[in-house]
Amino acid sequence: MKKLINDVGSVVADTLRGVAAAHPSLRVDVENRIIFRRDAPRPGKVGLVSGGGSGHEPLHGGYVGYGMLDAACPGEIFTSPVPDQIATATTGVDGGAGVLHIVKNYTGDVLNFEMAAELSGDEGVEVARVLVDDDVAVRDSLYTAGRRGTGATLFVEKIAGALAESGAPLAEVARVGREVNDRSRSFGVALTPCTTPAAGTPTFELGDAEIELGIGIHGEPGRTRAAHREAREIVRLAMDAIDDDLPLSGETLVMVNGMGGTPLMELYIVFAEVAAYLEEKGATAVRSLVGDYVTSLDMQGFSVTTCALTGDLTRLWDAPVETPALRWGR
Amino acid sequence: MKKLINDVGSVVADTLRGVAAAHPSLRVDVENRIIFRRDAPRPGKVGLVSGGGSGHEPLHGGYVGYGMLDAACPGEIFTSPVPDQIATATTGVDGGAGVLHIVKNYTGDVLNFEMAAELSGDEGVEVARVLVDDDVAVRDSLYTAGRRGTGATLFVEKIAGALAESGAPLAEVARVGREVNDRSRSFGVALTPCTTPAAGTPTFELGDAEIELGIGIHGEPGRTRAAHREAREIVRLAMDAIDDDLPLSGETLVMVNGMGGTPLMELYIVFAEVAAYLEEKGATAVRSLVGDYVTSLDMQGFSVTTCALTGDLTRLWDAPVETPALRWGR
Amino acid sequence: MDTRFFVTWMEEITAAVRAARDHLTRLDAAIGDADHGTNLDRGFSAVAEALAARPPATPGGALVLAGSTLIRKVGGASGPLYGTAFREAGKTLGETPEVSTAELAAALEAGLAGVRRLGGAEEGDKTMVDALAPAVRALARAVHEGGTAGEALDAAAAAAEDGAKATIPLQARKGRASYLGPRSIGHEDPGAASTALILDALRTVGSR
Amino acid sequence: MDTRFFVTWMEEITAAVRAARDHLTRLDAAIGDADHGTNLDRGFSAVAEALAARPPATPGGALVLAGSTLIRKVGGASGPLYGTAFREAGKTLGETPEVSTAELAAALEAGLAGVRRLGGAEEGDKTMVDALAPAVRALARAVHEGGTAGEALDAAAAAAEDGAKATIPLQARKGRASYLGPRSIGHEDPGAASTALILDALRTVGSR
Numbered sequence A, B: 001m002k003k004l005i006n007d008v009g010s011v012v013a014d015t016l017r018g019v020a021a022a023h024p025s026l027r028v029d030v031e032n033r034i035i036f037r038r039d040a041p042r043p044g045k046v047g048l049v050s051g052g053g054s055g056h057e058p059l060h061g062g063y064v065g066y067g068m069l070d071a072a073c074p075g076e077i078f079t080s081p082v083p084d085q086i087a088t089a090t091t092g093v094d095g096g097a098g099v100l101h102i103v104k105n106y107t108g109d110v111l112n113f114e115m116a117a118e119l120s121g122d123e124g125v126e127v128a129r130v131l132v133d134d135d136v137a138v139r140d141s142l143y144t145a146g147r148r149g150t151g152a153t154l155f156v157e158k159i160a161g162a163l164a165e166s167g168a169p170l171a172e173v174a175r176v177g178r179e180v181n182d183r184s185r186s187f188g189v190a191l192t193p194c195t196t197p198a199a200g201t202p203t204f205e206l207g208d209a210e211i212e213l214g215i216g217i218h219g220e221p222g223r224t225r226a227a228h229r230e231a232r233e234i235v236r237l238a239m240d241a242i243d244d245d246l247p248l249s250g251e252t253l254v255m256v257n258g259m260g261g262t263p264l265m266e267l268y269i270v271f272a273e274v275a276a277y278l279e280e281k282g283a284t285a286v287r288s289l290v291g292d293y294v295t296s297l298d299m300q301g302f303s304v305t306t307c308a309l310t311g312d313l314t315r316l317w318d319a320p321v322e323t324p325a326l327r328w329g330r
Numbered sequence C, D: 001m002d003t004r005f006f007v008t009w010m011e012e013i014t015a016a017v018r019a020a021r022d023h024l025t026r027l028d029a030a031i032g033d034a035d036h037g038t039n040l041d042r043g044f045s046a047v048a049e050a051l052a053a054r055p056p057a058t059p060g061g062a063l064v065l066a067g068s069t070l071i072r073k074v075g076g077a078s079g080p081l082y083g084t085a086f087r088e089a090g091k092t093l094g095e096t097p098e099v100s101t102a103e104l105a106a107a108l109e110a111g112l113a114g115v116r117r118l119g120g121a122e123e124g125d126k127t128m129v130d131a132l133a134p135a136v137r138a139l140a141r142a143v144h145e146g147g148t149a150g151e152a153l154d155a156a157a158a159a160a161e162d163g164a165k166a167t168i169p170l171q172a173r174k175g176r177a178s179y180l181g182p183r184s185i186g187h188e189d190p191g192a193a194s195t196a197l198i199l200d201a202l203r204t205v206g207s208r
């Protein structure tokens, strides 16, 4: 394993030092592992807190700032943050209007955010939660932990963040977050596994002509292994899975997301195919992101996330945002 | 080789289709392989044209837009564009105030841009050129093709682009571009080679505990091979090479750039060490970029680029920019 | 079993988890996200430090401190689940300075109930419950049958070990492994494996 | 040597480059950027198409069309350099319908001069010049010594081949390979290798 790190034990702390040095618009509490908006708490504004395991950068720290998150809590690599950390972030961003927790649906994230919400409630902070579970690769049934939260997290953070910035109350901000999640679907594909610093070896093995379909964002194997093929065909598999679950139509927000090790060139090639697929279905990619937004360390592959827009959602998407990884209008 | 492509022969065209679909602010001439600002040519504004081999995305197409380039010419992978293509872009962006060619110092780029400048001159377009040669890994002597142009290209494009946007004449825009280049230095390190679609195998081989120091951006081996070590030590090697060439001091613009396959987390770890090194030297990273800006396909590694700022350069850096890969203030 | 006994148990777990760290992580790599070993290693190292820094006065105090520390330090699914297990077990013991095998059985049963309530897993879902539930049952049976403490702890450890191995042919229905569907079959659940370690540590301390 | 001869030469190069594409790319991977084979393959395929689409009237016309096409299609360092070489050679031939060995020697000399002027490389810099210059000299010598056309082309091809191999121990001073400093030693220059191919194709056509 070759990585640009100082020590396996210090990757999260060293990353946070780098984030602090690079982004004066953020206030980084390295000890408690919290990335705050410098001006948090903002009196009267609903606070937004998200978090999850590290290794998905720029998620979540890269989305802290005006019009998006007020704080992010990075856990160890692929390990959800702990309750104290989340609770400290929650009380730290509460401007009196309550705090929204944006939680990806994994057992660990759910449990730790729940405990944090209890602790924050004890401190008198009103907490609401949006659970993100957009990944169509996992069948939602009694027999699983439910769908995973992946790319739609970014959509929820952006749109709920914009509404919160406009002064909307907690219940409204939570409602729009849930609406975004309900309208969003994702599917991921891996060409290679990833290697966590602690494990030091790839999380799974994949032949030279094999790909994993239906992966999550934690280096876990997907639902099925398949033969590698043209980008066009791979995109069709991914988009069919999405379209089967929620038929694509109308104005659509689309993200083609790299898993961390994928050249941008290939993501554009994928995006071209996604746009063509949407057109076939009578849908249009009216807003889009192409790049590394929700990653799995050094994994090669991509995920595609769609969100069926409404006029309101489009306006909130277009609203100004100023974070390290997403910025426009300011 | 596993890549998200349809066909080895169509990667550049397919990428351009994706860029066109993703960015309505651009006009993409897929046949001639030119990415234009939608509103080019802008009467009275100096036009900026850059280009080079593909495989370095988001360079250069990702930097086309308000406050930066007017057109970008992608060549085949790692192959400079051809004279006709560059000439078509040049005449296409000329708003009567002349056109600046921003050229990375490689034999191929230099020759093709030179031929294009002649062709454009025949069409009555005034052309000036900034040659970017910031890479300190290559000794500039009679016995080499001179220094390579790498990360500083982005700085030149941004700052010259801002000045052009303000209505400055061609000579002034060219002058500030040269000033940025003179004040900039880069050094690159590879942890892995990259694989071009056409070659299908890695450009070089590197052991499990080896790194390449002083690499360029075309997957070529570096000046020396060394043992892998802590990020802190690797950064010291890179920064010493820069500081030996142009002592670091004062307000500095710093880019820690990923080569395409490097997790963002590791780039932040590197940035933390770069910032610490600068502080040691009495310099400060007052402006910074951390991410994938000038890449080499799927290579893992990073480059660091510094630019000694002046008040004017800082103001031009801060000026609004609206491109796919660099955006603020709008 | 006095306070010292419980502190020693925690130390024994710390050592066992350290030794098995890479093994647990490899189990988690196969059907999860390759962090279970480092999660527990980080957690129990912190438990050992906490117990040394703030020596507990009672067995219950030792378990509550261990549980709270796990919740504060581990994260992931296993942090809240193991943390709750130890906290509930500790709270059940109350202020007792000396714990009988029957009291221990009741405490572990409370711990199991906490895991069930929080995680919602049934036996057969391929989680730590598949090791913990049979261990709790074996302990209760041994107490009921009037065996020695040593015999009871042996039985619990053996049952946990068997329960962990029995997760191999199962398809996961809870936790990350459930995302894999049928591909989760054929692998031991990492949480069940670590539960077996924890009960093995209990047997080791009991046999001294 | 008539127009047909020169068109056949270009077709022969196209086939040879296609066959050697991966080999040239591998040479370029070692000390460059792994594109020389694909660059020339793309270029000469376009040359073959252009010659078919717009059949030239003279040998000079064939070479100028080939050169212009290479400049339009190849990019990189080799596109302008080879393009200029063929254009200059073609321009030297003027409107002659039938080219003598002496005229060919003069044309290739002009091509070499074009490469030198554009790229600034001297012999020994480890570039295509190291194959082209000895070939041009060998051709001139053969003409001077009054040998047959076949002998002259043989001598030129052999000299190019030797010149290419002689780049192996050199340290590069021009082009990308120069960035490697001493690490460029021990590898054949890809452009010198392709020049040897081009002159070998000339010999082949001449020997028919």
Ligand SMILES: Nc1ncnc2c1ncn2[C@@H]1O[C@H](COP(=O)(O)OP(=O)(O)O)[C@@H](O)[C@H]1O
Pocket: A078, A079, A080, A107, A108, A109, C028, C032, C033, C035, C036, C039, C040, C075, C076, C077, C078, C079, C081, C115, C118, C119, C120, C121, C126, C127, C128, C129, C174, C175, C176, C189, C190, C191, C192
């Ligand atoms: N709902 C649940 N109930 C009981 N145990 C669970 C549940 N979900 C997960 N687990 C246990 O947690 C273990 C994984 O722990 P760990 O790898 O540390 O956390 P994470 O899954 O968050 O990475 C699984 O092997 C399983 O035994």
Ligand SMILES: Nc1ncnc2c1ncn2[C@@H]1O[C@H](COP(=O)(O)OP(=O)(O)O)[C@@H](O)[C@H]1O
Pocket: B078, B079, B080, B107, B108, B109, D028, D032, D033, D035, D036, D039, D040, D075, D076, D077, D078, D079, D081, D115, D118, D119, D120, D121, D126, D127, D128, D129, D174, D175, D176, D189, D190, D191, D192
């Ligand atoms: N200045 C120069 N003069 C002559 N030949 C050169 C010069 N620079 C490069 N070359 C030749 O070009 C070859 C490389 O061509 P190619 O790989 O197609 O272009 P690039 O180097 O732009 O990738 C080298 O092997 C060398 O023979």
Ligand SMILES: [Mg+2]
Pocket: A053, A077, A078, A079, A080, A108, C033, C035, C076, C077
């Ligand atoms: Mg985890």
Ligand SMILES: [Mg+2]
Pocket: B053, B077, B078, B079, B080, B108, D033, D035, D076, D077
């Ligand atoms: Mg090239």
Ligand SMILES: [Mg+2]
Pocket: C028, C032, C033, C034, C035, C036, C076
């Ligand atoms: Mg895990």
Ligand SMILES: [Mg+2]
Pocket: D028, D032, D033, D034, D035, D036, D076
């Ligand atoms: Mg080359």
